[in-house]
Amino acid sequence: MPKSKGLMERIKDGETVIVAEGYIFAFEHLGYLKAGPFTPEVVVDHPELVRQMYKDFVRAGSDVVQAFTYYGHRNKFKLVGREDELEKQNRLALKLAREVADETGTLMCGDLSNTFVYQPGNEEAIATTKAMFKEQVEWAVDEGADFIVGETFGHLGEAMLATQAIKEYGKGVPAVITFGTHFSKYSKDGKVLTADDVEFNDALRRLVAAGADVVGFNCMSGPTSMLPLLESASKADIGVPIAALPVPYRTTMEEPNFTTIKDPVSGQRAFYTDLDCLLCSRTDIVKFAERCAQLKIPYVGLCCGNSPHYTRTLAETLGRVTEASKYSPDMSLHGFYGTNAGKVNTYYTKMTQDLPATKAMTAKE
Structure with a gap:
């Protein structure tokens, strides 16, 4: 198919870009990925399944094939004894994503994630994190990424390193940088802070100053607990488009984080193996998409726990007719x-x- 317009061109033209994420949980549910380390080994072990999932999400309405390189970094692969396969995993995930994007006329992006290595003020940890980001950015550019995502950062410091790596080694591709809220703090005046004590709107502005093209939030928060952050950011003068990619789980303002939310029956922490009882309904996704449209958020998707039927619901709520819409429910x-x-x-x-x-x-x- 003809090459699609670029990310920033689409946003400038007033389009909403839909981005399907969530490969890690999806493959764990299918039995091809281990909960705990959550490493994307399935890319090397079963590339045909990864290619198919890319296609399934595009068919459901995603405008972007996001290469499955989340947690595909040196620290994670060392944890499972497969560090020597890291470059193979990254390049294969990117190649497959590029192929599907070219076949379907969609965009392809590379993906950086939180590293579990970064520590504020620790120069050795910072240097290691920089090196990990550098190699992943270079692989993404080599394999033709249209833009690069850096996501699920709890610390502004680590998000800045990802932004800087994309700007320095990305050869001009746009950078989309998003925060997770797993280590968020709450100030006395009710503001939500990053793990390194920066109010989120201020943190977003600092990313923009460092060169980020789109900033926002992903993962950790479900629609209910992410919306206040999005509403605040939308009212603030951030300077670039906002991204919104919650997990499709029923977090609340009292329990805003899906890694700590409790199973309503047992009262125990649901993450990870008992999260199923807290999944959003499709109506929840409809309401979230409608609110994002009202806020004019141009980069919208779903993160961990996503599946094609959720992406289709999101896309259809935003006015799309997708290939998968042929099989949308008709209870009549x-x-x-x-x-x-x-x-x-x-x-x-x-x-x-x-x-x-x-x-x-x-x-x-």
């Missing part, structure tokens, strides 16, 4: 809840209407 055709069910399947319709739960719901309505 259902056997006993459908529009003509009472005329066609009277026996099963009556059985459904006689159920206690149905009677209770009807009475409530």
Whole structure:
């Protein structure tokens, strides 16, 4: 297909760019990735599955094929004893993403993530982090990335290093930099701070000053707990477009972080293996997309926990008709809840209407 317009050109033209993330959880759910280290080894072990998931997300409405290099950095691969395969993993993830993007006329981006190496004031840790970002940026540029994402940073300092690496080694490609809220702090006057004590709107402005082209938030917060941050950033004079990519989990203002939110039945921390009971509904995604549209946020997506049906819901709410829209739900055709069910399947319709739960719901309505 013809090469798509670039990221910043699309945003300048008033378009909303939809970005599907969430490969790590998706492959863990399929049994091809281990929870805990969460390393993207599936890229090397089963590249055909990664290619298919890229296509599935584009089919559902993503405008971007984000190369599966999240946690594909030297520290993570050393943890699982596969550091010697790191470059192979990165380049293969990027090549596959480039192929799918070219086939579908979408954009392709590289991806940097928090490193678990960075420590404020530790020069050795900072140097190591810089080196890790440098090699990933260079691989992304070599494989034709249209832009590069740096995401899930708790510290402004680490986000700055990612921004600087993209600016220095990215050969002019745009930089999208987003904060996670896993180490956020709350000041006495109610402001939300980064792990290194910088108010988030100020942190976003500092990233812009360092050269970031799009800034915002991803991961950790679900739609409910991310929206106040987005609303605040949208009102502030940040200087560049805002990005919004929450996790599709029902975090709250009382429990804003999906890594610490509790299972409502057991009362225990749900992360990771019991998060399923806290997934958002599709209606939750609709409401989030509508609010993002009202705020005129031009870079919107979903992070860990995402799947194609969520991305399709997001895209359709923003007015898109996707390839996967052919199979969007149509409950009017259902056997006993459908529009003509009472005329066609009277026996099963009556059985459904006689159920206690149905009677209770009807009475409530």
